[in-house]
Amino acid sequence: MDRREAAELLRERTGRSVAPRLVEQLLRRTDADPTVLAAIADQVDTDGDGLHRLPLRWPDELAEPVRAALRSLTPQARETVTAAAVIGREFDLAILEGACPDVDVLSGLDDAAEAGLVREQGPQVYGFVRALDREVCYDTLGARARAALHERVAAVLTRLGALGGTRAATLPELAHHTAEAAALGGAARLDAAVAASATAAAAADEEGAYDLAAGYYAQAALFAGRAGWTPAQAGRLLAASGTARLRGAGSIAAREAGRASLTGALRLGLRAGDVGLIAAAALGLGPRPSAGALAGAGMVRAGTGSPATAGTSGAVGGGGPGSVPVDVVRVGVLRDACAALPAAGLPPEQHSAAARLMARLADELGEAELARRALDLARAGGDPRAVAEALLVVGDRLDQVVREAAALGDAELQARAYDLAAADALRRGDKARAAALLAQTAALGEGRPTALVRWYALRAAAELAALRGRPDPAAADRALAAGRLVDPAAAEVADRALRDWSGADTGPGGLTAREREVLAWALRGAPAKEIASALVLGERTVETHLASIYRKLGVRTRIELIKKWGDGSPP
Numbered sequence: 001m002d003r004r005e006a007a008e009l010l011r012e013r014t015g016r017s018v019a020p021r022l023v024e025q026l027l028r029r030t031d032a033d034p035t036v037l038a039a040i041a042d043q044v045d046t047d048g049d050g051l052h053r054l055p056l057r058w059p060d061e062l063a064e065p066v067r068a069a070l071r072s073l074t075p076q077a078r079e080t081v082t083a084a085a086v087i088g089r090e091f092d093l094a095i096l097e098g099a100c101p102d103v104d105v106l107s108g109l110d111d112a113a114e115a116g117l118v119r120e121q122g123p124q125v126y127g128f129v130r131a132l133d134r135e136v137c138y139d140t141l142g143a144r145a146r147a148a149l150h151e152r153v154a155a156v157l158t159r160l161g162a163l164g165g166t167r168a169a170t171l172p173e174l175a176h177h178t179a180e181a182a183a184l185g186g187a188a189r190l191d192a193a194v195a196a197s198a199t200a201a202a203a204a205d206e207e208g209a210y211d212l213a214a215g216y217y218a219q220a221a222l223f224a225g226r227a228g229w230t231p232a233q234a235g236r237l238l239a240a241s242g243t244a245r246l247r248g249a250g251s252i253a254a255r256e257a258g259r260a261s262l263t264g265a266l267r268l269g270l271r272a273g274d275v276g277l278i279a280a281a282a283l284g285l286g287p288r289p290s291a292g293a294l295a296g297a298g299m300v301r302a303g304t305g306s307p308a309t310a311g312t313s314g315a316v317g318g319g320g321p322g323s324v325p326v327d328v329v330r331v332g333v334l335r336d337a338c339a340a341l342p343a344a345g346l347p348p349e350q351h352s353a354a355a356r357l358m359a360r361l362a363d364e365l366g367e368a369e370l371a372r373r374a375l376d377l378a379r380a381g382g383d384p385r386a387v388a389e390a391l392l393v394v395g396d397r398l399d400q401v402v403r404e405a406a407a408l409g410d411a412e413l414q415a416r417a418y419d420l421a422a423a424d425a426l427r428r429g430d431k432a433r434a435a436a437l438l439a440q441t442a443a444l445g446e447g448r449p450t451a452l453v454r455w456y457a458l459r460a461a462a463e464l465a466a467l468r469g470r471p472d473p474a475a476a477d478r479a480l481a482a483g484r485l486v487d488p489a490a491a492e493v494a495d496r497a498l499r500d501w502s503g504a505d506t507g508p509g510g511l512t513a514r515e516r517e518v519l520a521w522a523l524r525g526a527p528a529k530e531i532a533s534a535l536v537l538g539e540r541t542v543e544t545h546l547a548s549i550y551r552k553l554g555v556r557t558r559i560e561l562i563k564k565w566g567d568g569s570p571p
Helices: 004-013 020-030 034-043 060-071 075-085 095-100 107-112 131-139 144-163 172-183 187-206 208-227 231-247 253-270 275-284 291-297 328-339 348-365 368-379 384-395 398-408 411-427 429-443 449-466 475-485 488-502 511-522 528-535 537-554 560-563
Strands: 088-092 118-121 125-128
Touching: 004 020, 004 034, 004 107, 020 034, 020 253, 034 131, 060 131, 060 187, 060 368, 075 088, 075 095, 075 107, 075 131, 075 144, 088 095, 095 107, 095 125, 095 144, 107 118, 125 528, 144 172, 144 187, 144 537, 172 187, 172 208, 187 208, 187 231, 208 231, 208 253, 208 449, 231 253, 231 275, 231 449, 253 328, 275 328, 291 411, 291 429, 291 488, 328 348, 348 368, 348 384, 368 384, 368 528, 384 411, 398 411, 411 449, 429 449, 449 475, 449 488, 475 488, 475 537, 511 537, 511 560, 528 537, 537 560
Parallel strands: none
Antiparallel strands: 088 125, 118 125
């Protein structure tokens, strides 16, 4: 079975969606066998992220043949094969020999091969015949023996890497083995687990695997706490985890978990008086989003006599019906962070972070004087990123900010700069310039963008279609769904501005033609899956349409919808 089929099976058995990384782990551990996966599905923790190995109890009818094969082996062969299980489904002979220096591993492997547990897969590379063989062999080890073997494997991998051999350890491998070895306790082991986890996190973050980075940083913070690191030291890891969680937010739950990590890190920073940690936690929450280029344009929408929604984040003093609502959590954190800055004698190395904090608070509160102070401080510090962020809030020299953001390669700064510059171009009547900027913003969504960049990119694509006179309701739906993962209130404002500009809501009740189709099925009580099948849509797209319908018709649930409109009267 493939990943989609496995995810569907697990959702049917557990009643909830399972994280993609956990689905991948279970597929590996069951050889993608639907019978085996179904047998352990009720044990799956749907809150798990898949970073850690999920403990599983294999049904006796599946595990007993493997246990019988193990019992038939000599003690030397059993020691060999259980050590191999700690290394992985596939294992190099050199690693196994290093982990079992006093064992004739070749003879042990020959015995295990005769028993049908392992087989040679290449030059000095072996593997378990089935994933279940490895699982049962691993589970026969006691907790202490298992942790000790993980420690030996980590030491072998590190030694091989230092020798420059062909089998250097990957960062996730070292993070995994050192984390498992940390069960033995001791400051040295815990410190090693912190270092390996933090290194793996940094690499994952660099590759755009933000959810994986968040998990590794959180793991590092946990080990740092156990090792007796100071709250400020552990807090930096917690702040990094929260920042990564928000950068890769794929669900509302992930967003809330990231915000909770950052507010927790802020409290640790305030308690320790650590300005660096305070700034990292506050900046990790991200900037106040804008309402979109069309909302900020203040122009007349195409084909109507109605003004487009006015007001946007990014130039202090903005406001009006299109303004992005204030995020009380973000404002509270920024206030606390700015209040913690020394009134005088701020060290030069902290000018950049302080300027960015002040600029973001000025943006939230619309305080022009604070924005100018932030710009002065940024210029004094000489950090081009801080200067560009302050200029965005002041609303000055946007073309310079666009160039600076592109030179820095900061996709989030680029998205914000392009968006505000596009709105400014529209206000000046330069539609060609606005279209070019929106196209550049849309292109930022390629690869593995952060959640904020993905939203801006999808929104820009929908705005570009509307600007060209070809509104795309499906593109608007995708942008709204992505925006809700970043800032639900801001996403709603941006969506209203986009649809008002494009005239997409022209049907009775303001519903699009597709929304009215979804509504008809919803009023019959059809679940989202059935609606998706009937209308040849994705289930997530149907859920997005339903959310839009609820908002437009002033209801919160399906029950309210049916009560209000189920009598057949047209909304």
